[in-house]
Amino acid sequence: MTKHQAERQLYVGAITGTSVDGLDIALVDVSDTIAIIAGETLAFPANLRHELLALGQPGSDDLDQLGEVDRALGHFIGQGILSFLKSHKFAPTDITAIGSHGQTVRHRPDATQPFTWQIGDPNMIAEVTRVTTVADFRRRDMSAGGQGAPLVPKFHEALFRLADEDRAILNIGGISNLTMLTADPAIDITGFDTGPGNALMDVWCEAHTGNPYDVDGAMAAKGSVDDALLQQLLNDPYLSRKPPKSTGREYYNLDWLKSQLSRTAKAHDVQRTLLEFTAASIEGALATWAASAQRLIVCGGGRANPLLLNRLRTLLTIPVDTAEDHDYDGDMIEAAAFGWLAHLRLAGLPGSAGSVTGAGGNRILGAIYSA
Ligand SMILES: Nc1ncnc2c1ncn2[C@@H]1O[C@H](COP(=O)(O)OP(=O)(O)OP(=O)(O)O)[C@@H](O)[C@H]1O
Ligand SMILES: [Mg+2]
Known part of the structure; x- marks a missing residue:
């Protein structure tokens, strides 16, 4: 049964994964049991993909390039979400918040000062979409002694x-x-x-x-x-x-x-x-x-x-099933997870499981960038 728009609590989740194969965007309704309503993968412009791949490899430590790609990716994610919403006949005002994972350019849980770094400027996403955006999901868990991963x-x-x-x-x-x-x-x-x-x-x-x-x-x-x-x-x-x-x-x-x-x-x-x-x-x-x-x-x-x-x-x-055997789109689960994590952030609920990451406890994850 299709829910009346007003009864829904809609979040958008977005992630560009380690494969740098594209931007996954999912629309999630969290008002009852979690429902993944729509999902899409948008291809990167070739130059953006190459820059992201390069930044993900140790050695290319150009901070100017990092700063520019951070902003460019934030813009791409914001625009991508707008066109995704339009093609599925939703308005930005229908969305409570976006959860954006961004692109991991470095993940060093074993460094002397453990750190993890995701780019795709959330200020830009909030500015382009005018939707409240939650981002920076991993670092609080690391500050609490965890791996910052996995979060799904x-x-x-x-x-x-x-x-x-x-x-x-x-x-x-x-x-x-x-x-x-x-x-x-x-x-x-x-x-x-x-x-x-x-x-x-x-x-x-x-x-x-x-x-x-x-x-x-x-x-x-x-x-x-x-x-x-x-x-x-x-x-x-x-x-x-x-x-x-x-x-x-x-x-x-x-x-x-x-x-x-x-x-x-x-x-x-x-x-x-x-x-x-x-x-x-x-x-x-x-x-x-x-x-x-x-x-x-x-x-x-x-x-x-x-x-x-x-x-x-x-x-x-x-038995080895696919997500589809359980009626979920297996390409959209990670993206949907970050929409759901944005919901937990706004609700003031922990998003991490210390039993998974090794952190000293469960933590509220992410920072909020207002619409
Ligand atoms: N038809 C296919 N045959 C072989 N491999 C495929 C096919 N379709 C997708 N893949 C593989 O799946 C990868 C993309 O998977 P996915 O988007 O889940 O990874 P990711 O972006 O790295 O995600 P994560 O966030 O989990 O790191 C591609 O790089 C490719 O290796
Ligand atoms: Mg991917």
Whole structure:
């Protein structure tokens, strides 16, 4: 049943993920159970994408460029939200607030002074849209001793937790993150980044074909797993580290991959091995830290790679569903989460789960930029 406009409490969530593949925008109604009403991914102008990719790599530390791209991305997000609302026949005045994650340009939870940095100036988003904007979601959790990531597990809980089944939710973005939801409500949710999702497959594919990702795993399908390389990749110390833990493209990038490739290998075989590495590292994370899971629900762009999903289904003994099997658009869950987190911020409710991030407690997340 369609709700009358006045009964709705609408929020927009927006995120540009670690893959830098586009801006995801979702419209969320939080008035009753959470409903994701609409969602869209907007492509970046090519120059903005390249600048974001460059800023995400250690080494390019030009503060002038950072300042300009911060502003340009804020403008792009604001304009993107306006056109998204228009095409779905909503007015900015229908929206209570925007939750904008922005683009992570650096995530350093293990630095002497741990920090995480998202850009996409929220002042500009509020100015362009004239909608109250909440942003800077991660840093309060880090100030409280947490990883600042992942932040979606509480949203996964709100969407997927059941009283009669232990469930794990997997988001395969650039990095892959897992949420564990036990049937027993007395057990706190847990979650962490398992390691690479699409990030390594994407950079390898782009370097060898010019395409930003391996559509449907076609390149990987032409190769075979290099067992020695796979074993070496699986020895990566991040994988065996105990949660809480989080990682990013400043670690899993082309330089990291090149440092692992000591001998010449066929490009297709490397692509296939990277896919297997993603699947096997996820399997290992589940076996070690989410062993009671009776079902896995997969969201994020990696679920659209049939070869990757097949490998997960083969490696795991539990049913592997997609978000669509549970009537959610698996491309919009992260964006929707930030709309919901904006709602929690305005309600003065904590958005983080210290049981996930390792922070000293749950914290109210985000700063408010008035309409
Ligand atoms: N048809 C497909 N075949 C193979 N891979 C795909 C396909 N569709 C999407 N992908 C992969 O999904 C990625 C985008 O996924 P997603 O948007 O969830 O990641 P993200 O932006 O990094 O998100 P996150 O916020 O979780 O970091 C692409 O870069 C690509 O690797
Ligand atoms: Mg994305």
